[in-house]
Amino acid sequence: MFVEVPTYFKIPLLLITAYANFITFTPPNPRTAPDEQSKYSTVKYIVRQVRPPWVRALEKTITQSLVIFEIATILATYLPPPYAERILPMLAWRPATSALGVGITSTFLLGTLLCAVGGVIRILCYRALGRHFTFELSLRKDHKLVTDGPYSIVRHPSYTALIMVTIGTLLCLTSTGSWLSESGILGTLIGRLLIVAWAGEVAWIPVVMIMRVGTEDEILRNEFMNEWLEWSKRTPYKLIPGLI
Template identity: 75%
Template structure:
C-alpha cells in the first residue's frame, strides 16, 4: 500500500509541474509590433527573441506530453489487469515491468519545488508588469519602469523564475524514477535523439536569459536614465538577492 500511494501521490505533483510550465512559457500578452522592438534592433536575434514561437510551442508540447505519459503509466499500473496490461506496453520500450520504476524520488521533489516557486513568481511578475510584460525585448508605447512587487527584490525576477522552472523541469522529467528514465525510450536511437534535443533546448533557455539581462539593463538605463539609476541603487541584484 505505501508503494502504491507513493506513486499515486506523484500525479498531482506532475500536474503542478505541467501547470508551472504552461504559465512560464505562455506569454500573458500578444506579440509586440516591430516598431516597439526598434530600440533592440541591433541586439542579436537569439537574445532579442530567445526562441521563435514555433520552437516555444514545440518544446511546450513535448514537455506536456512527457508528463502525460508519466501520469498515464502510473494510472495504468493500478487499473484492472486487462486494461492495464493493454496500456502499459504502449508506454514502455522495454518490459512492462519498467513501469514499476516510475516513482517519487528526492530529485523529483526538488524539481517540483523549483517549478512551483518559479511558476508562482512568474505569475507575480505578469501581474506587476501588466501590458509591459512581453517575451520579446521591447519598449512599449507609454512604457513605464516598474520597480515595485517582485521588481523591488531583484531587477529581473521573471528571469529568475524562468530559470527555476527550466531547471526544475529537467530534474522532474529526466531524473531517476521518471518516465523518461525508466520507460526505456532512451534505449532507442530515435528516443535518445528526441530527448537530447528537447533537454538541450530547455537547458539553453537559462543561458540566454543570463545573456539577456545585461542587454535589457542597458536599454532601460538609456530609456529611463535617473529613474533606472535610482532603482538599480535600491535593487542592486539582477537575479538572486545577495548573490548576483
C-alpha cells in the same frame, strides 16, 4: 533516492510541473509591433527573441506529452492485471514491468518545488508589469519603469522564475523514477535524438536569459536614466538576492 509514498501522489505534483511550464512559456500579451522593438534592433536575434514561437510551442507540446505519458503509466499500474497488462506495454519500450520503476524521488520533489515557486513568481511578474510584459525585448508606447512587487527584490525576477522552472522541469522529467528514464525510450536511437534535442533546447534557455540581463539593463538605463539609477541602487541584484 526514492520516497516511500504511494506513486499516485506523484500525479498532482506532475500537474503542478506541467502548469508552471505552461504559464512560464505562454506570453501574457500579444507580440509587440516592430517599432516597439526598434531600440533593440542592433541586439542579436537570439537575445531579442530567445526562441521563435513555433519552437516554444513545440517545447511545450513535448513537455506536456512527457507528463501525460507518466501520469498514464502511474494510473495503469493501479488497474486490474488484465487491463494493466494490455496498457503498460503501449507506454514502455522495455518490458511492462519497467513501469514499476516510476516513482517519487528526492530529485523529483526538488524539481517540483522549483517549478511551483518559479511559476508563482512568474505570475506575479506578469501582474506587476501588465501590458509591458512581452517575450520580445521591447519598449512599449508610454512604457513605465516598474520597480515594485517582485521587481523591488531583484531587477529581473521573471528571468529568475524562468530559470527555476526550466531547471525544475528537467529534474522532474529526466531524473531516475521518471517515465522518461524508466520506459526504455532512451534505449532507442530516435528516442535519444528527440530527448537530447528537447533537453538541450530547454537547457539553453537559462543561458540566453543570463545573456539578456545586461542588454535589458543597458536599454532601461538609457531610457529612464536617473529613475533607473535610483532603482538599481535600491535593488542592486539582478537575479538572486545577495548573490547575482
